[in-house]
Amino acid sequence: MSAPRALVPLLRELGDLKRIRSTAGPGSIAERRFRAAWAALMAGADASAVMEATTAACLAAARLGDLDALTLRMLGLTPSESVAVLEGALEEVGALLAPALLTRLRPALARELPVADPPPFVDALSRQPRAGVTCPGRPRIMLEPPENHAEHCLVVAVYGVLLAPAYGADPVTVFLAGLAHHLHNAAMPDSGFTGEMLLGAHLEPVMTRAAAMALEEFPAALRETVERARAVLPDAATPEGRAFHAADVADRVLQIAQHLKAATLTMDVVLGDMELVHDGPVKGFHDDVLRELGLP
Numbered sequence: 001m002s003a004p005r006a007l008v009p010l011l012r013e014l015g016d017l018k019r020i021r022s023t024a025g026p027g028s029i030a031e032r033r034f035r036a037a038w039a040a041l042m043a044g045a046d047a048s049a050v051m052e053a054t055t056a057a058c059l060a061a062a063r064l065g066d067l068d069a070l071t072l073r074m075l076g077l078t079p080s081e082s083v084a085v086l087e088g089a090l091e092e093v094g095a096l097l098a099p100a101l102l103t104r105l106r107p108a109l110a111r112e113l114p115v116a117d118p119p120p121f122v123d124a125l126s127r128q129p130r131a132g133v134t135c136p137g138r139p140r141i142m143l144e145p146p147e148n149h150a151e152h153c154l155v156v157a158v159y160g161v162l163l164a165p166a167y168g169a170d171p172v173t174v175f176l177a178g179l180a181h182h183l184h185n186a187a188m189p190d191s192g193f194t195g196e197m198l199l200g201a202h203l204e205p206v207m208t209r210a211a212a213m214a215l216e217e218f219p220a221a222l223r224e225t226v227e228r229a230r231a232v233l234p235d236a237a238t239p240e241g242r243a244f245h246a247a248d249v250a251d252r253v254l255q256i257a258q259h260l261k262a263a264t265l266t267m268d269v270v271l272g273d274m275e276l277v278h279d280g281p282v283k284g285f286h287d288d289v290l291r292e293l294g295l296p
Helices: 005-018 029-042 047-064 069-074 079-096 099-110 120-127 149-167 171-180 192-215 220-230 239-263 267-273 283-293
Strands: none
Touching: 005 029, 005 047, 005 079, 005 149, 005 239, 029 047, 029 120, 029 149, 029 171, 047 079, 047 099, 047 149, 047 171, 069 079, 079 099, 099 149, 120 149, 149 171, 149 239, 171 220, 171 239, 192 220
């Protein structure tokens, strides 16, 4: 089995959840979905239910942004109408998903998860930026704004679910592994590949201690569940390990790709392909103004 190339455009869209914000709350959609997932798990929600609801919501948000079920109901839609809007977004992006996975996710759009206070490491990971591009012996390359570890973990978790069928992996295990793979960075600032090499023999004990500090914030049963999922992290010897590492490396590369894409964006694409000045009752006037101003 191999990684499905056809999913890459969808992965790019989901990666943008790190960059979509609104008045719904502080942080990006990805950061808030990370928090909500851990809050539900701390409240005793089944990991399978959290995986399904989080993944379904993120797929809908790829097209709707922060127009989620709660916001749509606040704006006057009935529960069934709001779910229908979300289903429309899911269908738009879901054509390339494994049919069984899409069938599993669709009912989760109407699911409300329980809520408890998330563990403290969630706030820490939301404040902890990723290292940027680092390589031993070379200066760091910084790309602003940086993503934080909560955003990265959430996107890797969702990517992992979408990639799991290609590797015959259990999506729940892959999802939890993705959510929890940077627990150590709650206490350990990210110095990237360079820092890992400079730590040398100290790296493993430092990371183990930092991860243990976060794991201590879980109740016993959830800690055992998370530790079982994290057991797939060290290698790609299992289907779950392969799905996780495929998701992780895809997100690491696509994160950089979006910076490069923004740097090479042209006005022809914005005005032509993306129809920034789009059809409507005042388009003619808009075109006249741009012509008069000499724009673009």
